[in-house]
Amino acid sequence: MRPEEYRSKLIEESKKLDLILKSNKKFEKIVLEIVDEQNDKAALILISQLGNSNNNHSSFYNEQKKIVELLYLYFGSKEIEEMYQNIKISSNNSFEELKEKLNELVGLSSVKNQVNDLIVFNKIQKLRENEGLKKTPKTLHMAFLGNPGTAKTTVARIVGKMYKSLGLLSKGHFIEASRTDLVAEYQGQTAIKVQKLINRAKGGVLFIDEAYSITENEKSDSYGKESLTELTKALEDYREDLVVIVAGYPNLMNVFFESNPGLKSRFNTFIDFPDYTLSELVDIFIFECRNNDYIPTEKAILKVRDWFVNVIDENDIKFTNGRLVRNFFDDVIISQSKRLAAEKGNITKEQLIKILASDIPDAKMGSIGTLRN
Known part of the structure; x- marks a missing residue:
């Protein structure tokens, strides 16, 4: 959980900056959007505006430095870097270019066929929706089953961009998560942690590799079970603008799906990634x-x-x-x-x-x- 003291300090320092610049709560509003609405893009806007300012006053420089440091403490450097990468994703990739990227991957013929069939299906469903026709109630969530190094992450990134190009996702960005991103250390924090991750992922792809690690200690891991319950709910609540892809060894993934009665039904597509010849x-x-x-x-x-x-x-x-x-x-x-x-x-x-x-x-x-x- 992001420490509350960082939140308070960010708001406090933004108010000081507004006073220095006489900017009528400009920076405070951006900071409130970051901490209250979990708007990652607002964090990058804030960093950009601070960096582009021509104010040479020493007090402005000090406040600027404090706010940037607090943002990195609040989010973590890994998450800030992830934001930059997501913003850099080009929205101009055509569907055909993305399809070519998928097809140029070595091997994976069965994977490519299944992904291409899935894309065609969803493309037609989107056209039906645009014409006011009913569409088949099928989620975009997927399970990738295979050994490490079989291009599961690479395919997941391409699929996210394909869905964006077809208008099925609003952003098409890619967030990779593990157990540490989904399970907290203290009681009452896991649900909040999962919700914040989902908020970041909305509009794009949330990729969870080795998903079975969430419930690795099935008998004693109550936090893992809580995380899975929250994730299962989010799979349904945000199905219109979120793709969750879970991945891992086939046998362990079977155990994972059996750990929650409603989990497997949230996934319509299961793709096997074979070992390379x-x-x-x-x-x-x-x-x-x-x-x-x-x-x-x-x-x-x-x-x-x-x-x-x-x-x-x-x-x-x-x-x-x-x-x-x-x-x-x-x-x-x-x-x-x-x-x-x-x-x-x-x-x-x-x-x-x-x-x-x-x-x-x-x-x-x-x-x-x-x-x-």
């Missing part, structure tokens, strides 16, 4: 290379394939995902950097771009230093 892992590596201006040689690609074969054989299947590839890619780039740094003479652009077989770890070393969580 060997060929898809190699394709993801090549995609990472192209995205970062690297070109691996054919021999390097063959060695990459051998490396992944070895990892899949020696380790549990849960490691066959995109996170593994990104970590592996980082190791390869470091190896290439060391090789180039040891060479004499000027390094050409072609050398900077090319990934050689010698930059790829040997297959027998596949499990060393790269299986980072």
